[in-house]
Amino acid sequence: MGLVLLVVIWLITFISAYFFIAKTWWLPVGASAAAAGIDHHFGTTYLLMGFVFVAAQVLLGLFAWQYRDRGSAGKPALYSHGNNTLEITWTVLTAVLFIGLNFMSSSIWASERFRPAVSNAVQVEVTGMQFAWYFRYPGPDGKFGATKPELQDPSAGSEGAIGLDTTDPASKDDVVAGVMYVPVNREIEVILRAEDVIHSFFIPAMRFKQDAVPGIAIHMHFTPITTGDYEVACSQLCGLGHYKMHGILRVVSQKDFDEWLAAREAEKQ
Amino acid sequence: MATGELAAHGAHAHAAPTSWIRKYVFSLDHKVIGIQYFFLALTAVFVGMFLSLLMRIHLIWPGVSLPIFGEIQPATYLSLLTMHGTIMVFFVLTTAPQGGFGNYFLPIQIGAPDMAFPVLNMLSFWVTALAFGVMIAAFFVVGGAPLHGWTGYPPLSALQAAGPGEGLGADLWITSIALFCIGALMSALNFITTTLDMRTKGMTLMRMPLTCWAWFITAILGLLAFGVLLSAGILLLLDRNAGTSFYIPLVTINGQLAGHKGGSPLLWQHLFWFFGHPEVYIAILPAMGLCSQLLSVFSRKPIFGYKAMVYALLSIGFLGFMVWGHHMFMSGMSPYTAFAFSVMTMAIGVPSAIKTFNWLSTIWKGRIRFASPMLFALGFVSLFVSGGISGPFLAQPVLDIQLHDTYFVIGHFHLIMGVASIFGMFAATYYWFPKMFGRMMSEGMARWHFLITLIGTYAIFMPMHYLGMAGHLRRYSQLTELNYLHPLVGVQTFMTYAAFVTIGGQFIFLFNLFWSMKFGKRASDNPWEATTLEWITATPPPHDNFGGHIPVVFNGPYEYSVPGAPRDFVMQTDPPLVLKAH
Numbered sequence: 001m002g003l004v005l006l007v008v009i010w011l012i013t014f015i016s017a018y019f020f021i022a023k024t025w026w027l028p029v030g031a032s033a034a035a036a037g038i039d040h041h042f043g044t045t046y047l048l049m050g051f052v053f054v055a056a057q058v059l060l061g062l063f064a065w066q067y068r069d070r071g072s073a074g075k076p077a078l079y080s081h082g083n084n085t086l087e088i089t090w091t092v093l094t095a096v097l098f099i100g101l102n103f104m105s106s107s108i109w110a111s112e113r114f115r116p117a118v119s120n121a122v123q124v125e126v127t128g129m130q131f132a133w134y135f136r137y138p139g140p141d142g143k144f145g146a147t148k149p150e151l152q153d154p155s156a157g158s159e160g161a162i163g164l165d166t167t168d169p170a171s172k173d174d175v176v177a178g179v180m181y182v183p184v185n186r187e188i189e190v191i192l193r194a195e196d197v198i199h200s201f202f203i204p205a206m207r208f209k210q211d212a213v214p215g216i217a218i219h220m221h222f223t224p225i226t227t228g229d230y231e232v233a234c235s236q237l238c239g240l241g242h243y244k245m246h247g248i249l250r251v252v253s254q255k256d257f258d259e260w261l262a263a264r265e266a267e268k269q
Numbered sequence: 270m271a272t273g274e275l276a277a278h279g280a281h282a283h284a285a286p287t288s289w290i291r292k293y294v295f296s297l298d299h300k301v302i303g304i305q306y307f308f309l310a311l312t313a314v315f316v317g318m319f320l321s322l323l324m325r326i327h328l329i330w331p332g333v334s335l336p337i338f339g340e341i342q343p344a345t346y347l348s349l350l351t352m353h354g355t356i357m358v359f360f361v362l363t364t365a366p367q368g369g370f371g372n373y374f375l376p377i378q379i380g381a382p383d384m385a386f387p388v389l390n391m392l393s394f395w396v397t398a399l400a401f402g403v404m405i406a407a408f409f410v411v412g413g414a415p416l417h418g419w420t421g422y423p424p425l426s427a428l429q430a431a432g433p434g435e436g437l438g439a440d441l442w443i444t445s446i447a448l449f450c451i452g453a454l455m456s457a458l459n460f461i462t463t464t465l466d467m468r469t470k471g472m473t474l475m476r477m478p479l480t481c482w483a484w485f486i487t488a489i490l491g492l493l494a495f496g497v498l499l500s501a502g503i504l505l506l507l508d509r510n511a512g513t514s515f516y517i518p519l520v521t522i523n524g525q526l527a528g529h530k531g532g533s534p535l536l537w538q539h540l541f542w543f544f545g546h547p548e549v550y551i552a553i554l555p556a557m558g559l560c561s562q563l564l565s566v567f568s569r570k571p572i573f574g575y576k577a578m579v580y581a582l583l584s585i586g587f588l589g590f591m592v593w594g595h596h597m598f599m600s601g602m603s604p605y606t607a608f609a610f611s612v613m614t615m616a617i618g619v620p621s622a623i624k625t626f627n628w629l630s631t632i633w634k635g636r637i638r639f640a641s642p643m644l645f646a647l648g649f650v651s652l653f654v655s656g657g658i659s660g661p662f663l664a665q666p667v668l669d670i671q672l673h674d675t676y677f678v679i680g681h682f683h684l685i686m687g688v689a690s691i692f693g694m695f696a697a698t699y700y701w702f703p704k705m706f707g708r709m710m711s712e713g714m715a716r717w718h719f720l721i722t723l724i725g726t727y728a729i730f731m732p733m734h735y736l737g738m739a740g741h742l743r744r745y746s747q748l749t750e751l752n753y754l755h756p757l758v759g760v761q762t763f764m765t766y767a768a769f770v771t772i773g774g775q776f777i778f779l780f781n782l783f784w785s786m787k788f789g790k791r792a793s794d795n796p797w798e799a800t801t802l803e804w805i806t807a808t809p810p811p812h813d814n815f816g817g818h819i820p821v822v823f824n825g826p827y828e829y830s831v832p833g834a835p836r837d838f839v840m841q842t843d844p845p846l847v848l849k850a851h
Binding site: 001002004005008009012016019020024025026027028038041042045046049050052053056057059060063064067068069070074075076077078079080081082083086087090091094095098099101102105106108109112113114130149150152153154155163195196197198200202204207208209210211213214215216218231233234235236237238239240241242243244246 | 343344347416417418422423424425428431432433518519520521522523524526527532533534535568569570571572573574575576577599600601604605607608611612615616618619622623625626627629630632633634635636637638639644647650651654655658659661662664665666667668670671673674675716720723724727731732734735736738739740742744745746747748750751752753757760827829830831832837
């Protein structure tokens with residue numbers, strides 16, 4: 001049975017490790033400024049943890065087989081209650097490894113979340129509701145108009161859905177869209193809101209995820225560096241249609257973005 | 270002190286009951302209550318497993334019409350995952366290791382005639398059983414079971430209009446959890462008092478088997494955690510039914526004002542995870558204690574680093590209360606707080622690693638006997654490592670950005686909290702069955718059960734990590750809407766087939782369990798040649814555990830292969846060891 005265990009544990013280990021090493025399934029291709037740093041740290045963690053995984057499983061299988069009860073021919077078991085030097089060594093080593101990893105990644109976290117968006121960032125307000133995302137741009141005045149919960153009417157779509165108060169002068173030039181247009185290589189400030197329950201705004205290619213919580217406006221930022229269409233998903237269970245609450249992030253050149261926004265403004269007039 | 274202990278023994282002794290109802294239904298005997306908990310958890314685990322099978326079927330064959338159930342709708346899928354998670358976490362992972370095996374063996378292993386408070390013990394079980402009934406009832410009310418997931422985040426869980434199942438079903442769900450908390454609190458008090466007050470003469474804390482340490486620390490965690498969840502649940506019930514707004518801000522559901530304002534959805538998350546993270550350790554600590562024990566017994570070697578193991582258990586328990594925020598990195602909580610929680614979470618990996626090193630060192634240079642409990646204990650170590658190494662990914666908020674709420678998380682916690690804990694329960698069943706039922710379980714069937722379960726669970730849960738890295742989100746009832754999910758459907762299909770095989774393998778266990786009760790080989794008093802007190806008494810143990818005599822302990826719990834000893838194990842009650850080396 002010792003040999004069976006060795007074979008089974010080693011096979012499980014090597015097959016599992018193979019798919020990680022071969023990258024058969026892997027992180028989606030990154031398209032934001034932060035992606036490279038995050039992926040690099042993912043790689044570092046993955047190498048270290050992969051080593052621990054393989055080493056521990058290989059030893060487990062090996063010991064199970066090597067130290068099986070060989071009947072009267074075998075050596076008696078070692079009578080030992082432990083070894084304090086070893087205990088201290090591996091405690092210190094794992095503490096340094098684990099907490100060190102954490103501090104290595106802290107600067108990326110700080111630049112993602114501690115720092116507010118730069119002052120010339122492109123502002124987009126993202127509103128989640130069962131089961132759609134709406135994207136609002138403040139228009140030339142740079143100000144978002146007021147919204148009111150009692151005006152929210154999802155069946156009306158866009159402006160009506162987010163409850164835009166059209167009597168507020170600041171709301172006159174607000175553009176509400178069902179697709180998130182952003183210019184490439186510009187920092188995007190995302191202001192996340194939710195109307196009903198908690199949603200979560202997830203753009204895998206941008207390494208961006210943040211819950212949208214009713215009652216709070218959460219300010220976040222990211223910088224897309226490659227043009228193209230990217231899928232947006234809801235990653236927090238929000239009800240019956242959770243699985244189909246998705247959207248599109250369309251990263252375009254600054255010129256295309258300006259033209260798109262101008263066209264939407266023109267439609268409003 | 271000795272007189273005090275003896276007095277305590279006298280005060281807790283009670284006469285053996287004579288009527289059938291007091292003997293088997295409303296029993297005060299911790300052994301009967303332990304078996305009652307065991308069968309409650311066994312029922313729950315098969316219900317929970319069946320729900321997961323329905324989920325897996327729906328994921329890859331969404332349109333298929335099943336006999337009796339018909340076609341599984343998206344709403345039903347969400348109810349299934351909610352109920353699967355809740356039933357497994359509360360009524361299996363919390364119930365069997367502590368309520369079941371802890372109840373049965375803690376008093377015996379410390380040399381006590383019963384738990385400290387037998388009536389409280391009986392009440393804990395019956396309140397827990399009632400909670401299970403209320404939980405199951407949620408399936409049968411109008412609107413069905415809730416769809417808000419086992420974490421029940423408001424406002425989704427707080428507003429009836431938020432989705433199907435959020436009516437009476439959700440009220441029953443919360444009521445059941447609140448009842449469960451009451452049962453768990455009573456049980457925790459009992460375990461703590463029993464461990465502190467009822468140890469027999471010579472059973473010092475540092476001579477307790479690691480199983481007892483684990484049950485003791487688990488009980489302390491339970492006492493601190495379930496009280497908070499109970500309060501959180503009551504507030505949620507008030508929000509739903511009494512018009513309060515603890516968790517609900519000003520929201521509209523489908524354009525209609527919900528009539529609440531000013532509450533904080535994050536408050537629930539803090540309260541829930543203040544319970545929820547220690548709960549992970551409530552599920553796994555008993556398995557850690559037991560597997561430490563078994564690796565020593567079946568390697569015929571003392572446990573490597575007994576004190577380090579005790580300190581590791583204590584520090585896991587202590588740190589376990591400071592890491593709940595790692596479930597909330599993406600919740601809108603302050604990113605500075607997230608960093609602090611992240612450091613604490615990485616720190617809790619250290620005692621977990623210490624335990625793994627000690628387990629490997631325990632079997633190193635042993636004489637391993639591959640009896641069924643040992644197979645599951647070795648499987649536990651493998652699963653604990655595999656589930657553990659994905660922890661440092663999720664503990665770093667930078668990596669959690671991509672992995673949060675994906676299948677990576679599902680793979681992580683199923684391996685470590687689910688399957689590793691369940692391997693602990695299987696190991697416990699195979700190990701203690703002879704003592705509980707007087708017969709041995711079939712080793713042949715146990716080996717097949719072990720191999721199918723080990724390979725099967727890896728086949729189900731390891732691929733989830735790949736899915737998670739690719740961004741596959743959890744709690745998606747259909748995989749058709751997001752384009753990037755399409756290439757991953759093949760992996761889901763593989764996992765469903767693996768689930769069929771693994772679940773099939775569990776019927777070998779079920780058959781072995783009941784078959785062996787009647788036809789198993791008769792067990793001797795100490796079939797595994799182990800040292801702890803449950804093996805000095807009769808099989809099955811008499812009503813007062815030791816047949817009128819009180820054991821006196823002279824030795825530590827793991828004295829195997831002592832040089833110069835007449836046999837390769839020294840019972841805790843054997844004459845004190847005088848070692849030349851010392």
